[in-house]
Amino acid sequence: MSGVPLTRDLVLVGGGHAHALVLKAWGMDPLPGARLTVINPGPTAPYTGMLPGHVAGHYGRDDLEIDLVRLCRHAGARFIEDRAVGIDRAARQVILEGRGPVGYDVASIDVGIHARMEIPGFAAHGIGAKPLDRYAARWRRFLEEVAAGEVAPEVAVIGGGVAGCELAMAMAFRLRQEGATPQVTVIERGARISGVGEKARRVMLAEMAALGVAVRTGARVTEVCADRVKLEGQEPVAAALCVGAAGAFPHNWIARTDLPQREGFIEVGPDLGVTGDRALFAVGDCAVMPHAPRPKAGVFAVRAAPVLKHNLRAALSGGARKTWRPQKDYLKLISLGDKSALAEKFGLTFSGPYMWRWKDRIDRAFMEKLSNLPKMQGPARPAEAAEGVWEMLASKPLCGGCGAKVGGGVLSGALSGIAAPEGPVVTGAGDDAAVLRQPDGTFQVISTDHLRAVVEDPATMARIASVHALGDAWAMGAKPQVALAQVILPQMSAALQARTLAEIMESIRAVLGAAGAQLVGGHTTMGAELTIGFTVTGTRDEMPLTVAGGRPGDALILTRPIGSGVILAADMEGQADGRDVSALLARMARTQAREAEVLGAVAHAMTDVTGFGLAGHLRAICVASGLGAVLWRDRVPVYAGARELSEAVVSSSLMPTNRADAGTLGGEDLLLYDPQTAGGLLAAVPALEAEGVLARLREAGCEGFEIGRLEEGPPEVTLK
Template sequence: MTMPYTRDLVLVGGGHAHALVLKAWGMDPLPGVRLTVINPGPTAPYTGMLPGHVAGHYGRDDLEIDLVRLCRHAGARIIFDKAVGIDRARREVMLKGRGPVGYDVASIDVGITAEMELPGFGDHAIGVKPLDIYAARWRDFLEQVAQGQLAPDVAVIGGGVAGCELAMAMAFALRGKGVTPRVTVIEAGPQISGVGATARKRMLRAMAGLGIAVKTSAKVLRVCADQVELQGQEPVAAALCVGAAGAFAHGWIAETDLPQQDGFIEIGPDLGVIGDESLFAVGDCAVMPLAPRPKAGVFAVRAAPILHHNMRAALSGGRRKTWRPQKNYLKLISLGEKSAMAEKFGFTLAGPFMWRWKDRIDRAFMDRLSDLPKMAVPALTGAAAIGVAEILAAKPLCGGCGAKVGRSVLSGALQVIAQPRGDVVTGAGDDAAVLRLPGGGFQVITTDHLRSLIDDPALMTRIAAVHALGDIWAMGAAPQVALASIVVPQMSAELQARTLSEITQVATEVLAAAGAQLVGGHTTMGAELTIGFSVTGTRASMPLTVSGAKAGDVLILTRPIGSGVLMAADMAGQADGRDVAAALAIMAQAQDREAALLAPVAHAMTDVTGFGLAGHVKAICEASGMDADLWQAAIPTYTGARELSDAGVSSSLMAANRADAGGKGASDALLYDPQTAGGLLAAVPEAQSAAVIKALGDKGCSGHMIGRLRDGMGRLRL
């Protein structure tokens, strides 16, 4: 039995503590809780490995925590957006790019920023935090230096541990590119800070060995495009200026009514926000007045078990625990090359062996967050009807179009439908039915719904609406009205209201942008989230169908294929979160601009959905009396889909699609991959195809010529 949802737990930010909570939650979820994570991107960088990444010892994948996989493991929805406020009276988190998200209990772990209030900093410098933004900027800079486009001049503002550590890493990486680095650390105080006297001497010696200059008692006046100006000292050349002086709170926190010190959220010994039983904060964005500690990732890691326990207690009425942060902690500082220094209680050790120790610690932490159990297959116990074991042994049912019924089964069922008559011009078999309007012109009508492929109702609504509108756009019609059909999981009345509010807001927004109006619908509770729309559209002339393609036409596809493979891999915890996020972002985009450019010139058009690219090409060929030559190298695929498909990952509908297409002439499994909110597929005269591709590009859309049609009997060839 599926447990009903009664409480919303929202984790704002993908910091280390929240990542560890997600791992623990997936191992032992609290029944009745709907878990949500809000983070700007699909990954979060691990602080401990950043210097090693900058130095070139670790790749990007080594550095990043995959929040998408963690959320799948934890049964959580992830929202790719940035928090910009919080309404504690309404218990809502305000987001930059979408409507508010309600909560019963929430935790904030958004880290800090190193953006400095210096003249010119915003235009010509980058803070070391947020880490992912700095890391991306560094990779670009290093590549430009290697190509001779920029000078290897780096200025680091801030001579604390973070600034010195990154200065050494950057100097080492620049040497690795065959250039002589010119790195300068600028410190306002009389000496580099954050370590004891012995450790300071070792760090200065290591920096000198890498050719790093250190300027102390240096006040920065302004940051310019190519240098940093100092008071009373010569300016420092800087093709890249990095801010590492101090930790600054995010500006949006200061604008809330949260209790705070200098923009940092005040928390008590239970990690709860002072005076608020429903809010927690952890990591660098928080401060505990009774036990202030430096901004260091080790504290967030140690706080995670207490945070996990206390949030569960807040949700279930249990007793909270007290967190006691340690007074002294081990500092492990990278020295550029594969050497590190350890400091604790004033004692220091340095050398390659310390690097190996640090490397083991860092990799062990990342392994904790990447070593996730595989999705369990339900076990069959006792007697069962014939065929049950075979279905359970097959691939788990996918979401989206991967859950559709196969084409041959559907075609057999539709044979009993009466032939069009009266005002019905065409019925079943095309993207939408076509009706003749009494006053002239035509109306098209279609319906589609999707079994949830992600747990975010708002994003799922956007994708489902785009998916349903695809049938209208594919026929060259203008969307008119829509009815929604919504199944939400069993939940409390309050969570129903929150969920339906998110769904209706997004549905109204997407449909209105397409020129249509949401006029009602039907809502019920069921086993899982399912969202669908019945949509009508109008066109003055006869709508486009899959028939009408001509010999010599070029096939143009507006979106990549492979979403079914990616979603199947995501469901099994095998996909890269960045690839999943990128695919979802494309699937959520409307295709009205593409339709407006293709419809006036296309002889036939459809949208690529559940039957896969091969199935929809075949539909055009069979209806038009054509064969298709597909150019495999020209067919775009979603990032990551090819590798997953070659490894044997497929959607649960793929085998049926291959069988329905005959499995002849096209061996590439991705051609049979079911697509959700897939691209438009148009047969366009070859003479106009280049102009159409250019026009699509000029509008910021994608268009790919993937094949050509010739007279035939519905066959596909690669």
């Protein structure tokens, strides 16, 4: 809720079904004063109910993946893409694999289970059916390998429970649909397949036989090899793909904590709270309820979500908690490979295509609930206001990052009265940084920049803002030297201030350290929203690069795609694909020190592409160098998802101003005016050296794209 101070941290560890439903409900009714954080290894989480249908080819990847990034945007939560590896209950911190710890006042764990097996060779040659995302990715790769003739369509499934048999039928069906002759075998240590009643078992065995799925019972696996599974006292099973589906195994990191456990599963009470800990909850397959044992099935997590949401709010606000009572029996809906399914409950069994249609409606309704999110409401329209207010309220919400910049035309007018450089100042306003001559004949550059947050996570925002600010030094071929940080925090309690600043400082030091620079101080204050900025200096022995040094015939090389502004604008409106947002943020948070080193050695002119878009920053080179430019539209790299969003008329709030300032390009491509945050370096290099520069960038593990040329003529950009 806008204007309410933040006082308590709620952290959801894992993107399981219960947490996904809590996020949806939280967005509809957030708790004022609570900051919500979600931690998950990836931007999406697969829905278990649709996995067999996806494996069989009935659903695409998008159909079964829950977009956690969109859900977090809807809930006003920050999303941290990382893996939990521990819990420090004394310090109330979640320990992460790839970054510093995240503090909590209340936390909930919903990380599911895995099916990795302690069998010789399984770690190297097998794949567990859970986590589902890893298995689904391996299955898609296996299909490609079979289609290419690289491997035989031979699959072994270890485990003859419902999950193993369901996946075996799905894989056999899909391989047949792909034109292969599959050899799929279910290996079960017990005397028969398990998890269902006798009538359902007969139906499943008949369906497996019809699909050519073999069943080996009373079989103990001794070793998994690259092309076979060895059994004790039986002939080995040929397998280019081995899937483990025998039982549910807890995550190893949980076993290493001091959490109360039963065989590695977190022990919880009737309120879903961790036994003996009022600040922690656990739900889903990673938890166990000793007072009410239940199978590991997604239906329980789904039905626990409303009680979990209530009790999380109660733990944060001091309210009374509710008791969750899981049902004694539940409906099993089992896919049978083709668009047919089996239903079992209370000993009754039904099967056929009509059961599939019922299951499909249930599954699609669940996914629709998590994808059909209400649009964010803009500010209330005042009853009376000055002229122009209503028009501005009706326009796009103000973007974060460079999308919040003042337009280039307005800015240049404001800077027109700045005095010409004198004394040690070689160049002033108008370039990426001011240039100062030092007494020893070397040069120093100095620049300042700050960004309104584009993401809720302060640590990620700090990395992006650091990379963005360093771009001004890199663009001039200078080596970053020192930085002063300016941090505006939203109003929050002292405890949250300390946690937030610790995360921010860790990210800043990591980025600056990797760039060879040092943080020497700064300033903090509280305000309306998170804003992070820097004053940066850099050094160079010779005159730094400017936008004025371009020469006719120079090749134009860009180091990053464009389109960040439109993706971030769509994310703000809840329209972006979470995978595209995640990939974009990861790219924006990476430094460009290596790119700057390669380009700075040969470039005649260089800048970084930021708020004024590719067209605006290229035009700056043209104007300063007295040259024209040809831009090859088809060679300009674009971030995944940006083109589709732009064609759907999604844009950053600054784009129209950029378009007006840049002038016509002899063609129309709105992405060329898209404001970039932590955008790529744009360098004009000698044409004869372009191929060598691109090769050196690749050798350094970087990207580079030749997107056009400078040429004689008026300072205009032509699109071809």
